[in-house]
Amino acid sequence: MARVYNFSAGPAMLPQAVIERAQAEMLDWHGSGMSVMEMSHRGKEYMSIAEKAEADLRELMAIPANYKVLFLQGGASSQFAMIPMNLLGGRAADYIVTGTWGKKAIAEAARFGRANCAADTGVGGRYTSVPSQAELKLDPGAAYLHYTPNETVDGVEFPYIPEAGAVPLVADFSSSILSCPIDVSRYGLIYAGAQKNIGPAGLTIVIVRDDLIGHAMPGTPTMFDYAIHADNDSMYNTPATYAWYLAGLVFEWLKGQGGVAGIAEVNRRKAEKLYAAIDATDFYANPVVTECRSRMNVVFTLADSTLDERFLAEAKALGLTTLKGHRIVGGMRASLYNAMPEAGVDALVAFMADFAQRNG
């Protein structure tokens, strides 16, 4: 069996230990005589799996008691609609746009009410920086302020938490949740699709402060109302049971890595090594302002783009896969989520130096 170092932006690598554990428990979970996939979500066994996953996530992120954790479906993209439907309350919302996903989020919000652009750092559709706090055009009467701490396509990460005063801060943490400690109490709502740093696709996590629940706009579909899911412990309908279970295994694994603080240190080293390799030669370049460089999604170009295909093919032959950049940005992108071992980054860095030497 040859496992590769998969630099995909999502669905992304999972820790091998987690997949092995799932494999061992596949046919008969803890003597139940069935796979987790076959369990009733309301049965005692599955309830214990679901509750442990939530408890471990609460512990990992130190989530205060006045926040609900919802295990939903529909991806982060459904949250682009669910957030305005539940939080707008007839007011306007502010959006900071620093990349491809933020642009989609504000466009969706505009379908439900007024979505003001507090800042947009795009130049010709490309994003390489974030605005400073002073540059934000904030409405003190806004229903919420939305931003994207890490823009997955553009490789742009906020080096600070925007200050919104009394306005609830809403953050799309899809590609950076659990990668470093977050002060949850600074936020009104945090959401993330699972397929980057949590588990398999199909699960969406929403962490929402109690006072923001129960204000859905008239006409909100039942399944899009946070109150319905909060009141039913995310079991109003059948949740993504297997994805929830696997997320729980990832949370357990992460606790064994020294928790979020422990993995943050590894993530910092991985990103530093890769950016150092890019900066070491004119053969490679990263366009992002240094302090806004993403730790999770490292984008880079080759000075001679006619070498792109050869770079990708040779990397793949060495077991370094899915390095092609997003079609909007081009070039390369290496995603370094929690499950990417440091050895994978070391192998990529060694290949890049060798490739540059042979082709530079």
Ligand SMILES: *Cc1c(COP(=O)(O)O)cnc(C)c1O
């Ligand atoms: C991947 C991603 C999304 C889209 O997630 P889906 O689960 O596919 O809807 C949204 N925002 C960010 C920051 C992402 O990385």
